[in-house]
Amino acid sequence: MKVLLYFESEKLLAKSGIGRALDHQKRALSAMGIDFTLDPNDQDYDLLHINTYGLKSRSVIRKARKMGKPVIYHAHSTEEDFRNSFIGSNQLAPLVKRYLVSLYKQADHLITPTLYAKSLLESYGLTNPIAPISNGIDLAKYQPSAAKETAFRNYFHLQPDQKVIICVGLFFKRKGLIDFVEIAKSLPEYTFIWFGAVPMYSIPQNIRQIVKHNHPDNVIFPGYISGEIIEGAYGNADLFFFPSYEETEGIVVLEALASRQKVLVRDIPVYQGWLVDRQNCYMGHTNAEFRQLIQAMVNETVPNLTDQGYQIAKAKQISKIGQELQAVYQHVLTPEKANQQYTTIMKTPKL
Template sequence: MRVLLYKEMQNMLKVSGIGRAFRQQFKALEMNGIDVTSDKSHPFDLVHFNTVFEESFSFLKHAKRKGIPVVVHAHSTKEDFLNSFNFSKYIKHWFYAKLKNMYSNADVIITPSNYSKSLLESYGYIKCPIKVLSNGIDLKEYERDEKKVEAFRNHFNLKPSDKVVIGVGLLFERKGLHDFIEVARMMPEITFIWFGTLNKAMQTKVIKQAIENKPSNMIMPGYIAGDVIKGAFSSANCLLFPSYEETEGIVILEAMASRLPIIVRDIPVYAEFTHGKELLKGTSNLEFATRIQQILKKDTSVMTETAYQSVSQKDLILIGQQLKAIYEETIERVKNHDNN
């Protein structure tokens, strides 16, 4: 079995969760000895899409004409498209049509959470099986490494005594960046760092104003990969992720794998986690600030270890095994359908 992981707009998506998921899938499949390529000129037995735009849909139709099974990864929903970037509400119907084109023509859809599966089922036009499978995480990548911790603290000139709260994500209103900035304003004694980027023309008015008026204890270094960000996950005091809508949130998996205390907004996708068990939840900026103080004052080792044990079930090698099983079942099902 050779799998084509279809590659579209990866330069633009490399800093996004979808781009990261693509790279994770490639790695997970290779870990399990599966022949995987992103070169569409190679022969392949199944094609796996992560994007929904014109190039992907055109190639999907090409694959369907040849009887090649089609897997579509549903990273995006109608719900998480809104309140993202500037003008998103004006092009939502165009985007919804793209979702429908891809999702209604798949042989199987993979989505990262039970919550996102429930959203997809509510659309009414999806007739194929929908499988829930986490995007996964390479646990080894997030093991504590003092060199990475040092790279992070040196990059930001942090003293050993400095308290640090991090956030990660594109500069979307949906991600709650404006709330992150307001919490930073409430806690001037703590350094807040948000890792992420977005072209200024695509930022909403709310986000632009929030960034322009951010307090002096708030740092926005843009997109940073490698040792610095890995060191941040190992060295910060907590992750504050006040997103309003997610299908999973890979950053949560990264923090769990790093044993970093986590605060999230209490939204449906995180119903599988219990407040105080794997992470802390809040519903307002005041609650987020209170949760940060809780983390700074209490021993969180039991909570972070519980979170680590939870995310260990989503290690990439296990995700690759499950992907392989989905592929094999889909190939067999399409083959039997074509023979009937």
């Protein structure tokens, strides 16, 4: 079996969740011994696994179809998570939905990260089989490291007793950036760091102004940082706070769980089926509730759920994701043959 993993504009999207998803796919396939190519000009492959949505992606699908190759579309994006992002995103969202549906319809099979994302695709009227498979997490990368944690604290010149709340995400309203800053204003005793970046010209002016000027001194926007600094932040911060309103999964949440970090998220449908409030994380709805939970979690007046959260990440480690991808590949290539793991994946309950 040889797979063409196609990812248009790889450099442009490398800093996004979709970019990390491709990296995880490559690792997952390597772990399973599945041969793959990233070169769309390589015609010696058995099936196309496509991740992106541009005109080149459409061309690659058309070429695969002409050669009789089956197509698997990895549905990372929905109308819902396009809203409240870039300038004009809300006006364009219905058109984006139509465009996505036109692409997804061309696939023999769809893969999407969560049951929630699957339910959205089904609500669009798509009838393709859809496998909910997590984007996965590299557990080894996020194991505790004193050296990485020291590098993080030194980078930001943090005092030993300084309490730090972190978030990782693009500069989007959808990600809860406005709430993050508002809550930070009311908790000046803590340092709030938002890791991530996006071209400033592409986001609405109010978000641009918040990031550049209109935030309190206890909020830091260091931009996109990779490697030991961000990995040290996941391990050393006092709390990972992710107030996003809409996700198809949230790879950064998995990264925090894998780091055995305390996790506070907004109670939204995407977490149904894997995150449970006060069992493996904490969830809130309003800024007032978030403030109370942040204080309680930092001061450890509520139970520490990091071990339980780690078990969620462990269940989504890359080796397991590789097994699930392989099961879908085998089913698409030889649907007449029984595939127990594929049956198990597809029997997941509906939300």
